[in-house]
Structure formats: C-alpha cells, structure tokens
Amino acid sequence: MGQSDLAGPAPGVAGVVQHRGVLDQEAATEGGSQPGNTSLRRRPRRSTKNASRKRSPKPAAAKRSYVCSVRLNDDEKHRLTVAATASGTNLPAFLARSALAAARDPERAAGAIAGERELISEMFAARRNLGQAGNNLNQIARAINSGDRPAGTHIDAVLAAVRRATDRVQAVADQLLQRH
Numbered sequence: 001m002g003q004s005d006l007a008g009p010a011p012g013v014a015g016v017v018q019h020r021g022v023l024d025q026e027a028a029t030e031g032g033s034q035p036g037n038t039s040l041r042r043r044p045r046r047s048t049k050n051a052s053r054k055r056s057p058k059p060a061a062a063k064r065s066y067v068c069s070v071r072l073n074d075d076e077k078h079r080l081t082v083a084a085t086a087s088g089t090n091l092p093a094f095l096a097r098s099a100l101a102a103a104r105d106p107e108r109a110a111g112a113i114a115g116e117r118e119l120i121s122e123m124f125a126a127r128r129n130l131g132q133a134g135n136n137l138n139q140i141a142r143a144i145n146s147g148d149r150p151a152g153t154h155i156d157a158v159l160a161a162v163r164r165a166t167d168r169v170q171a172v173a174d175q176l177l178q179r180h
Contacts (some may be wrong), residue, residue: 070095116179123172132163137162 072080077091084094102109136158142148 035165064096074171119175119179123169123176126168129180130162130169131156133161133165 061160080094081091084091087094089097140150140155140158
C-alpha cells in the first residue's frame, strides 16, 4: 500500500506533516490552539481596576480635589524644584506640604512673609532716597561745571545724604542676602 492509499486522520486529530517546519493548519492536539487562528488564543486577564497602581487609593476624605494655579519666574521654579527633589517629592506635592506646614503656625508664617515684604519696601524706599540724593549731587555738579560756586555747607550736606542713602541700601541688601 502506498501513502495515497492511507485513510486521512480522524477528525480533530493532527495528520501527518509532509514538510518539516511547515504548518499544516491542523490542530496540534485535541482542544489545542490552531496555529493560524489568533482569535482562540488566550488573552491575559485584565482587572477592572488600574493594574499599574502600586498602592491603595486614598480614602475620600484624604483626596485633594482642588487645584490652585501658581505663577513662578524661572529662578523661583528652579529653587523650588531643587528643594522638592531634595525632600524626595515632586513640585506640586512640595508646594502643598510647605504651605500646609506654614499654615500650622500662621503667626510665624505671616511674620516671615511680612518681614520679607518690609525688607523689600525698605529697599525701594532706600533706592528712592538714594535717587533723590544723587539728583541733588548732579545739580551741584552741573552748577560747578557752569561756573557757579555753591555754598560749601550745601555740598557737605548733599554728600552726607548720598552716604546715608548708600549705607541704607547696603544694609537692606545685606539683610535680604542673609535671608536667602
């Protein structure tokens, strides 16, 4: 008997593969997957919850549901990002935790904020004062250059005012540098 005389395989059972390495489109085993049929392949289970979440969700009372927008310049953002990284958090979490820490002691926080505001106000006032004294000094220089002779006491008073204004600006600048 030749090969062509043999009866075909029983239904659902793999037949003889004539060419090695070529799929015969028959079932490999009873009830097994079909080599070319992807619709019967088993897919991994997906839970209804987010499978990538590594921790349990926060209780409803602890969830943050409000968003506050904050505007920062490049230097402020950089300094806050460095501080957030040093504390092991991201920037929004760092801002929230820092603000909550400040809110635990409102008097101290208000004092620190007011202290900085006062220093900045003093810096602007000292700068205005220096500008006025500088303007007076320029008027004296213009008068001298045009041939006038201002009184010596007037020159001494203006120079003293310029020194005081310069010292005032320097003192405020030193205080601001000490805080930062």
